[in-house]
Amino acid sequence: MTQTRTIIIECLRFHPETDEAPYYQSYEVPFTAEMSVLEGLQYIKDHLDGTLTFRWSCRMAICGSCGCMVNNEPVLSCQTFLRDYHPSRIRVEPLAHFPILRDLTIDQTDFLAKLESVHPYLIPSADDDPGDQPRNQTPDQIQDYLGYAQCINCLLCYAACPQYGLNEAFTGPAALALLHRYNADSRDAGKAQRMDVINAEEGVWGCTLVGECSEVCPKHVDPARAINQNKIVSTQDYFLRFLKPRGRR
Amino acid sequence: MDVIESDLVIIGGGGAGLRAAIAAAESDPGLSISLVSKVVPMRSHTVAAEGGAAGVIHPDDTLDKHFDDTVSGGDWLCEQDVVEYFIGQCTRELTQLEHWGCPWSRQEDGGINVRYFGGMKSPRTWFAADKTGFHILHTLFQTSLKYPSIRRFDEFFCTDLLVEGDRVQGVLAFNIATGESVLLRCKAVVLATGGASRVFGQNTNAGIVTGEGMGMAYSQGVPLRDMEFVQWHPTALPGSGILITEGARGEGGILLNKDGYRYLQDYGMGPLDPWPRPRAMELGPRDRVSQAFWHEDQAGRTVETTNGSAVHLDLRHLGEKKIMERLPMIRELACTFAATDPVHSPIPVRPAVHYTMGGVQCDVNGATPLQGLFAVGECASVGIHGANRLGSNSLAELLVFGRAAGESAARLAREITAAPADLNAQAHEAEARRLNMLNADEGERVAVIRSEMHDIMESGVGIVRDAERMSQACERLSALRDRYRRGVKLDDRGRCFNTEWLTAIELGHTLQVAEAMAHSALARKESRGAHLRQDGFDTRDDEAFLCHSLAHHEGNGPPRISHAPVTITRSSPRERIYGRDSQPDQTAREE
Numbered sequence: 001m002t003q004t005r006t007i008i009i010e011c012l013r014f015h016p017e018t019d020e021a022p023y024y025q026s027y028e029v030p031f032t033a034e035m036s037v038l039e040g041l042q043y044i045k046d047h048l049d050g051t052l053t054f055r056w057s058c059r060m061a062i063c064g065s066c067g068c069m070v071n072n073e074p075v076l077s078c079q080t081f082l083r084d085y086h087p088s089r090i091r092v093e094p095l096a097h098f099p100i101l102r103d104l105t106i107d108q109t110d111f112l113a114k115l116e117s118v119h120p121y122l123i124p125s126a127d128d129d130p131g132d133q134p135r136n137q138t139p140d141q142i143q144d145y146l147g148y149a150q151c152i153n154c155l156l157c158y159a160a161c162p163q164y165g166l167n168e169a170f171t172g173p174a175a176l177a178l179l180h181r182y183n184a185d186s187r188d189a190g191k192a193q194r195m196d197v198i199n200a201e202e203g204v205w206g207c208t209l210v211g212e213c214s215e216v217c218p219k220h221v222d223p224a225r226a227i228n229q230n231k232i233v234s235t236q237d238y239f240l241r242f243l244k245p246r247g248r249r
Numbered sequence: 250m251d252v253i254e255s256d257l258v259i260i261g262g263g264g265a266g267l268r269a270a271i272a273a274a275e276s277d278p279g280l281s282i283s284l285v286s287k288v289v290p291m292r293s294h295t296v297a298a299e300g301g302a303a304g305v306i307h308p309d310d311t312l313d314k315h316f317d318d319t320v321s322g323g324d325w326l327c328e329q330d331v332v333e334y335f336i337g338q339c340t341r342e343l344t345q346l347e348h349w350g351c352p353w354s355r356q357e358d359g360g361i362n363v364r365y366f367g368g369m370k371s372p373r374t375w376f377a378a379d380k381t382g383f384h385i386l387h388t389l390f391q392t393s394l395k396y397p398s399i400r401r402f403d404e405f406f407c408t409d410l411l412v413e414g415d416r417v418q419g420v421l422a423f424n425i426a427t428g429e430s431v432l433l434r435c436k437a438v439v440l441a442t443g444g445a446s447r448v449f450g451q452n453t454n455a456g457i458v459t460g461e462g463m464g465m466a467y468s469q470g471v472p473l474r475d476m477e478f479v480q481w482h483p484t485a486l487p488g489s490g491i492l493i494t495e496g497a498r499g500e501g502g503i504l505l506n507k508d509g510y511r512y513l514q515d516y517g518m519g520p521l522d523p524w525p526r527p528r529a530m531e532l533g534p535r536d537r538v539s540q541a542f543w544h545e546d547q548a549g550r551t552v553e554t555t556n557g558s559a560v561h562l563d564l565r566h567l568g569e570k571k572i573m574e575r576l577p578m579i580r581e582l583a584c585t586f587a588a589t590d591p592v593h594s595p596i597p598v599r600p601a602v603h604y605t606m607g608g609v610q611c612d613v614n615g616a617t618p619l620q621g622l623f624a625v626g627e628c629a630s631v632g633i634h635g636a637n638r639l640g641s642n643s644l645a646e647l648l649v650f651g652r653a654a655g656e657s658a659a660r661l662a663r664e665i666t667a668a669p670a671d672l673n674a675q676a677h678e679a680e681a682r683r684l685n686m687l688n689a690d691e692g693e694r695v696a697v698i699r700s701e702m703h704d705i706m707e708s709g710v711g712i713v714r715d716a717e718r719m720s721q722a723c724e725r726l727s728a729l730r731d732r733y734r735r736g737v738k739l740d741d742r743g744r745c746f747n748t749e750w751l752t753a754i755e756l757g758h759t760l761q762v763a764e765a766m767a768h769s770a771l772a773r774k775e776s777r778g779a780h781l782r783q784d785g786f787d788t789r790d791d792e793a794f795l796c797h798s799l800a801h802h803e804g805n806g807p808p809r810i811s812h813a814p815v816t817i818t819r820s821s822p823r824e825r826i827y828g829r830d831s832q833p834d835q836t837a838r839e840e
Contacts (some may be wrong), residue, residue, distance in 0.1 A: 002539065015743065015745065016745055017743055017744070017745055018743070032555075034488065034489075034555075034586075034588075043747070045696075045748075046694070046695070047694075047696065049694070049740060049741050050694070050740030050741050050749040051740060051741040051743075051745050051749065053741075053747075053748055054748075057292050057294070057296070057455040057456050057457050058292075058296065058297045058455040058456075059455070059456065059491070059580075060489075060492070060582060060586070061293045061581075061585070062296050062297055062380070062383055062578075063288075063291075063293075063294075063296050063297065063455060064291065066294060067286065067293045079586075100284060101426050101745075101746055102745055102746040103746075105746055107426075112289065112403070115391075115394075116394050120351065120391040121349065121391045121392045121394060121395055122348070122349055122350035122392075122396065124348075130348060131349075132341065132344060132360050134344050134347040134348075134360070135347060135348070136342075136355075136358070136359035136360065137355055137359050138355060138359040139355050139357065139359075141359070142352055142354075142355060142356075145352070146352055149352055149384065150380075151293055152291075152383070153289075155640070170365060171250065178391075178559065182332050182350070185350060187350065188350070197673060198503075214283035216543070217458045245574070
């Protein structure tokens with residue numbers, strides 16, 4: 001049988017209707033070796049305190065709902081395990097750098113607006129007409145962008161990014177990685193439309209290459225690399241402006 | 250109460266809802282479309298689909314084979330005219346997704362790669378490694394951003410359909426963040442709310458898959474069809490229920506009992522050799538493979554884990570390179586959630602509830618018997634799954650019928666010229682009823698009622714069924730619904746982001762869906778597809794039960810069950826054969 005132990009989970013609490021400031025509340029939670037932090041939170045919600053509020057859904061690290069800070073590290077709570085912290089207590093907080101809606105849930109509207117701003121869809125060239133057939137794309141061509149297409153929008157990278165913490169206008173790692181995902185796709189011709197986002201002060205130049213985003217990414221997307229590659233593109237674009245009138249690029 | 254006017258309201262932002270929204274927007278850019286979802290669309294459960302989507306493209310494949318695999322896989326309970334439409338549209342829709350940027354896995358020459366899934370005569374499954382649902386969902390979501398007429402209501406929770414003059418004309422929803430209600434008035438509603446696997450405890454599904462779309466339609470008198478047909482996926486992690494894709498067997502994975510024996514050869518899916526071959530052994534259909542597990546378990550030939558019995562899914566012979574190319578997420582999931590690296594050891598797996606084959610009754614256009622209401626995807630019963638869904642047909646279904654329903658709903662919305670009904674009184678009444686739950690001083694906790702429901706369904710309406718246990722389940726569910734009505738005790742009385750309250754509302758719908766499943770199952774006195782009885786009704790009975798089940802809502806009482814004919818066009822029922830005689834194929838057209 002699996003051994004049951006007990007761990008203290010300390011959660012940040014904040015209710016906008018009644019609390020002036022966030023505070024912490026501790027719960028004693030029985031757990032087994034395979035229980036995740038998410039399951040610990042679910043135990044609290046089901047049995048101890050139905051008011052504790054957090055997002056979750058797939059519980060298999062693909063829907064991106066359950067990001068939070070555990071002992072100051074941004075993680076997916078569904079694949080972070082209580083056994084790795086016991087016998088110490090753990091502290092669970094909402095993702096850093098976002099406004100708190102309630103308890104562990106953050107307001108993600110800023111990110112959604114940024115995601116939309118990068119034109120995150122395929123923009124084929126005007127003369128590309130595949131008719132009713134799939135286009136060709138070799139495995140090598142897929143490799144150029146596939147890594148950047150793995151982003152689950154969990155926002156851990158924003159919580160880790162010191163630049164986003166300082167300046168929330170920064171487009172940020174996930175949105176810029178997604179921008180690069182389409183730019184790097186052999187079927188796409190929309191780079192020019194996305195250039196303004198890249199070139200803006202809040203675009204790639206907002207990044208100071210700390211690389212925390214890639215460190216915390218649960219899907220190994222490497223936004224830092226995407227941003228860095230686009231700094232080269234942005235620089236080229238800058239100089240190209242002196243050579244050709246815009247619009248004829 | 251805020252009132253939002255739009256032509257079309259789509260409830261649910263998963264694959265089906267997004268495809269419907271895009272189709273509606275493309276068919277008439279002048280229509281206003283509200284896409285309402287209790288989660289931000291990319292969190293929807295489509296994201297967790299792994300293996301792939303069916304569409305005929307392989308040179309050895311034909312539309313007739315897809316038809317025959319689907320109809321025989323469904324044990325002849327499919328609407329054959331709807332299947333005919335479906336198979337004709339799948340490849341077009343998967344190609345459309347390619348045009349929108351979906352990273353389909355490719356052959357060396359850049360063409361689309363396909364793999365085998367269970368019950369297929371030819372390789373037919375388009376895949377994006379083992380994250381097909383994820384890539385489909387993100388491609389659809391990102392593409393939907395191009396259409397200005399689609400207005401999203403992310404994290405809005407729909408509770409009630411509002412019907413006036415025999416027609417759906419609105420939806421009551423709550424903004425989750427604030428708890429404020431909103432009345433969405435419209436000319437047509439598309440339900441794309443997903444299935445109801447959370448009726449059961451051991452399931453592969455996300456926490457949001459609670460069946461409230463079915464519950465909302467059912468409460469308005471729309472029948473739920475074929476609800477007894479619940480799919481157990483044969484390979485989920487014990488305990489968590491996390492899905493290990495059928496693609497793992499499509500790539501060559503094998504299932505072993507505790508003696509290291511490939512037990513499926515004893516359950517009508519052998520012989521072993523030659524291997525691999527289609528529609529045999531580990532590439533048998535899901536109902537048969539899950540049922541075989543049940544028998545092995547009864548015979549004591551399963552492996553004990555800390556989370557109950559299991560068998561072994563062995564991928565080691567595929568080698569690390571192939572696993573990393575074709576099944577990278579499976580490796581990650583097994584390492585993270587089962588402490589097992591499939592490159593080096595077999596993964597313990599067991600069946601878990603995966604898919605609701607029944608749902609809201611609708612036609613090929615998604616139209617339900619209630620005017621103005623359309624249904625699509627797992628919440629719907631359009632008729633392609635019959636008694637057992639073929640793996641890979643459901644992702645294709647989202648696209649094919651998402652488009653059909655979106656276009657049909659758009660057409661209807663254009664045709665309706667009457668001014669929308671006011672609905673104000675009705676909306677306030679529904680709102681008051683929902684808000685009233687916040688004031689219950691007595692009652693039981695959500696978790697107590699929910700876990701009792703799980704227990705009832707697992708023990709009474711499981712993989713193998715009999716009248717006694719199903720009757721007990723029906724009685725216990727009726728009592729449980731009474732207890733639910735008497736009150737659910739909430740710790741949380743506030744309006745803002747009150748997920749305890751929303752979970753309690755979900756549970757009300759889920760309980761009704763559970764009851765529809767149990768009663769439909771009890772009334773089907775035969776065995777067909779995923780509905781397997783061991784009480785004298787052990788075989789298929791085409792004389793009496795080649796028909797759909799319809800569960801009708803009867804207020805606080807148990808549902809009334811009736812039966813309705815199945816559309817048979819060109820394939821008459823015959824024995825379902827896998828393993829030994831599955832080749833040569835039997836696709837010859839019948840009269």
